[in-house]
Amino acid sequence: MEMRMNYYETNPEALQALLALEKFASSTGIDRNLYELIKIRASQINGCAFCIDMHAKDLLESGESLDRILLLTVWCEVPIYSEKERAAIELTECVTRLSESGVPKEVYDNVRAHFDEKQFVDLIMAINAINCWNRIGISTGMFPGCMIK
Numbered sequence: 001m002e003m004r005m006n007y008y009e010t011n012p013e014a015l016q017a018l019l020a021l022e023k024f025a026s027s028t029g030i031d032r033n034l035y036e037l038i039k040i041r042a043s044q045i046n047g048c049a050f051c052i053d054m055h056a057k058d059l060l061e062s063g064e065s066l067d068r069i070l071l072l073t074v075w076c077e078v079p080i081y082s083e084k085e086r087a088a089i090e091l092t093e094c095v096t097r098l099s100e101s102g103v104p105k106e107v108y109d110n111v112r113a114h115f116d117e118k119q120f121v122d123l124i125m126a127i128n129a130i131n132c133w134n135r136i137g138i139s140t141g142m143f144p145g146c147m148i149k
Contacts, residue, residue: 001141001143001146002141003140003141003142003143003146004139004140004141005140005141006140007136007140014136018129018132018133018136021125021128021129021132022129022133024125024129025122025125025126025128025129026126028119028122028125028126029119029122030119030122030123030126032062033059033062033064034084034085034088035126036055036058036059036062036064037059037068037072037081037085037088037089038088038089038092038123038126038127038130039051039055039126039130039133040052040055040056040059040069040072041072041073041075041089041092041093041096042092042096042127042130042131042134043055043130043134044072044073045093045096045097046096046131046134046135046138047138048133048134048137048138048142049143049144050137050142050143050144050146051130051133051134051137052144053144053145054144056069065080067080068080068081072089075089076090083114084114084115087107087110087111087113087114087115088111088114088115088123090107090110090111091103091107091111091123091124091127092123092127094107095124095127095128095131096127096131108120111123
């Protein structure tokens with residue numbers, strides 16, 4: 001496989017914009033492991049192999065169980081995620097697939113049962129960040145192991 005382009009070199013300003021969004025999203029106080037679960041779930045939906053690989057490895061290195069990473073695609077079928085995590089994962093699915101049905105009221109209400117208004121916006125920003133990374137990664141042909149600077 002070959003990358004279509006190295007966007008890091010082609011447009012460093014675009015990289016800086018994404019890094020600024022990522023810096024904001026990672027500084028909001030969202031639990032680090034939850035943020036990684038959000039990144040993996042959005043990347044699974046979007047089909048971004050590069051990001052799935054990166055964030056699954058990051059979670060493993062942080063001590064997360066392999067089961068919680070492998071079973072994320074079927075999170076609603078297994079009892080290994082907390083109610084708070086399940087709410088954030090469901091929101092991730094809705095925001096990532098926004099054109100399908102938006103964010104239904106029951107999803108919003110469930111998220112708000114676990115997160116205040118600021119945290120809700122923080123989650124949206126985190127979901128937006130990984131969706132941006134996925135879109136540039138897929139569009140430029142990134143894959144696990146590709147060499148980027």
